[in-house]
Amino acid sequence: MPKEARKTVQNRQMFYIPGYDPVPPRRYRELYRKEGAEQAAISDYSLEMRPKAKDAKNFGWGVTAEIDGTKTHTSRDFILG
Numbered sequence: 001m002p003k004e005a006r007k008t009v010q011n012r013q014m015f016y017i018p019g020y021d022p023v024p025p026r027r028y029r030e031l032y033r034k035e036g037a038e039q040a041a042i043s044d045y046s047l048e049m050r051p052k053a054k055d056a057k058n059f060g061w062g063v064t065a066e067i068d069g070t071k072t073h074t075s076r077d078f079i080l081g
Helices: 025-043
Strands: 011-016 046-051 059-067 070-078
Touching: 025 046, 025 059, 025 070
Parallel strands: 011 070
Antiparallel strands: 046 059, 059 070
């Protein structure tokens, strides 16, 4: 497929709705921080995490990744109540 014809995802929003999972949301953030950085180093791409805005309703974080010259922004939200 020609490079011009490829479609890329540039913005994503992910939701986590807790149920019976005893793991707190902050633990998921720490796992993502550690293991995301390790995967980025292995796969040779950049990954940057940032906190949610202070006035955000839900717990979560933002991620910007650059893979093969394409940037993708992801918002990860935990619906807590």
